[in-house]
Amino acid sequence: MHDDLITEIKHASxxxxxxxxxxxxxxxxxxxxxxxxxxxxLGESRDRVxxxxxxxxxxxxxxxxxxxxxxxxxxEQEEIQARTVHTTAMQExxxxxxxxxxxxxxxxxxxxxxREAAELARRPDPGRDMLRELVARVQEEMLIKKFHGRKVAFxxxxxxxxxxxxxxxxxxxxxxxxSARRKxxxxxx
Numbered sequence: 001m002h003d004d005l006i007t008e009i010k011h012a013s014x015x016x017x018x019x020x021x022x023x024x025x026x027x028x029x030x031x032x033x034x035x036x037x038x039x040x041x042l043g044e045s046r047d048r049v050x051x052x053x054x055x056x057x058x059x060x061x062x063x064x065x066x067x068x069x070x071x072x073x074x075x076e077q078e079e080i081q082a083r084t085v086h087t088t089a090m091q092e093x094x095x096x097x098x099x100x101x102x103x104x105x106x107x108x109x110x111x112x113x114x115r116e117a118a119e120l121a122r123r124p125d126p127g128r129d130m131l132r133e134l135v136a137r138v139q140e141e142m143l144i145k146k147f148h149g150r151k152v153a154f155x156x157x158x159x160x161x162x163x164x165x166x167x168x169x170x171x172x173x174x175x176x177x178x179s180a181r182r183k184x185x186x187x188x189x
Contacts, residue, residue, distance in 0.1 A: 144151060166174070 140151070143149070
């Protein structure tokens with residue numbers, strides 16, 4: 001049975017081989033007869049293919065040039081935008097710097113004015129002292145007129161009979177109390 005199967009396979013494969021050989025021979029004859037016609041058609045088709053390839057190549061070159069131009073414009077726009085951002089940042093920095101300088105100058109000016117005012121307050125000014133006394137007298141007279149009073153001469157406080165018994169601390173406290181009091185100048189009826 002095994003032998004039968006092998007002979008059958010050989011017979012079938014031999015038939016296939018002969019069929020393949022005859023088919024290939026037929027194709028060779030066909031190609032040989034059409035060889036000249038095929039070469040002419042092949043030349044025309046090559047011309048068409050190369051023409052199409054040239055057209056595609058030109059189109060690709062045009063697209064590449066457009067892309068390159070777009071990239072150039074994009075880079076230029078990015079550069080312009082970067083310059084703008086840089087300029088804006090520099091302006092902001094200069095504004096901040098100028099603000100700080102102005103604040104420092106204002107602080108120095110305020111300190112100078114305070115020093116001048118303190119020096120003026122420390123210096124004795126007879127005109128200012130006279131003006132102060134005049135204002136105090138006018139206010140005193142206004143109070144007397146308003147409340148229908150009269151001016152009383154100021155007297156030194158009498159010595160208390162206990163002054164001999166006071167120690168130093170009691171005298172100091174009494175002096176502080178009396179100096180903190182407001183001197184009365186008018187008496188109302």
